[in-house]
Amino acid sequence: MAYQWGYTPAVLRLEPEVRYRFRIMAVDVAHGASLHLGPAARVVRLRPGQLVEQDIVFAQEGEHLLYCTVYCGLNHDRMHGRIIVSKAEVSRHG
């Protein structure tokens, strides 16, 4: 979920080379989501109350940034989350 001004969950722990289906929705005003995939990024616009689905495979291990790309209010620039891609992280956190 995207809301003013963060994402829930704020931190995602995922495995590399696994296809994940992201279901994202803005719950208050319009937001955006830029998912960094190594050198590139996947960017989507999120309209309030509209579910968006994206299939994504993270090829690289590491910490990936997720941030809002649509101005959504005074703390827009602080609206971000993290996606940690690591086999070790996933096994450690079950």
Place this chain on the structure above:
Amino acid sequence: MGKSMLLEGLGRLSGQDKLLLKLLFGLALGALALGILAGAGTALARAGFIDIAPLCGYRAMTVHGVAIFFYWLYFVQAAMLLAFSTVYTEPNGRIAARGFAWAGMALMFLGLLLNLYAALSGLPLLYDAPPGLAARGAPGSGAFYLGYLALAAGLCLVAVAAVATALKPRFEGRISEWSVLSFANVAWAGLLMVSAVAAFNAFLPAALWAYGLVPMPSEYSTAWHVLFHNMHYLPLMATVLVWYALAEASTGVKSVFGTGFSKVVFALYLILVPPTSLYHMFLEPDLAESVRAAGSLLSLFISVPTVLVFLVIVAFLEVHARAQGAQAVRQGPRAPLARSGHRRRRHGGDQSRARRCLVVRPDPGKARQPTVRYVLRAGLLPLPDGGDGHAHVPGGAVLRVPRSHRPGRLAARRAGEIALSRHPGAAVFRGGRRDGRLLGRAVADAGNLLRRRRARHAAHPHGPGGGWGHADDGSAGAVPVRAYA
């Protein structure tokens, strides 16, 4: 000629027209300065050089966006549109429908004040002002949309005044056709009107919502992107138009493809820009794949008019440079190609090359002056327009026309240029002006003339004029021609 036409045309404007243009340019520069100031503040805050609260920072960013992307660009376009329409349509032009132009400027200025008030009160909305962030019923929200609506209405009025300025001389029979720049101005004004309609489409529902009259518009984002696409291609067209005008003004040369081609190219902006806005919506998650495909295909066309204008300008600069003696634009003017051939021929060099060239001395009655050479490689030859109905060619000027590069028309297409006949061996002469066009005269059988000249030169190698003389054999009429061999 173009330079003097622009500057002299601006100088001949009436006091009211000058005042209007000065105010429009002044407002444009004021909006630019404001936008730069607010943008610099935003950049300094982002870089950590100054510490300001987010509310203040986003207000500065809103002022920056509104001032630069809307009011600077639209004020300066309004000023240039009116100036070009007035100057390039007819000599001694006047702004027609002047009341519309003044009302348009007043509405645009009102829009600026409303938008600045809105940007500095309430929650900053940035320049796209999504209703989802705006507070319904707050004075600032309504003022934001009303400001944009006033701007759109003002733009529409200015565009109407510009079109009327271009149309009036035609309706009253003072001109028979538009110049390329007049035509492009009308296309540009049309695009401004399209943008004004797109602005109404986006902001009118939002304004009504802000005052509690209708539900929140559901497609505001799409309407904004359609407007945004048009508004940022308008300055591109304006830039290209200025580029075209300056290229003509600085060289005195017109397009070698003719005015019709340039008019088609400028009309393409009006045809291709509005429908190509689809690609701004590619990030929308619910956009159908077929729309994405269509948008991708359409986006291929967006640069076509600009590339074609580039072709036209580079081509006429190339021809101009070659006419001055350069081999290509990158070389710049230098000693004409004719000189090397001239030297060879003087020393008994390549005679076959000499036979393919004709040399014309336009004013043999005068004492020989320092030679000015024009080399026509292809297309039209630029000659300086004396402004008194004649192309003034200095005495002793030499016009060399390689036979393989003769264009197809005899009459000049416009002042400052003289085209040549395709007749075998035809030569040129100086031209007069009829119906506003420079006309040239050609020697019908210059090849034959050339042979006779060579024969006479062989018989009297030290004749008068160092080998120069008049065509007195009837084939050239009274045209003073001397074939060089």
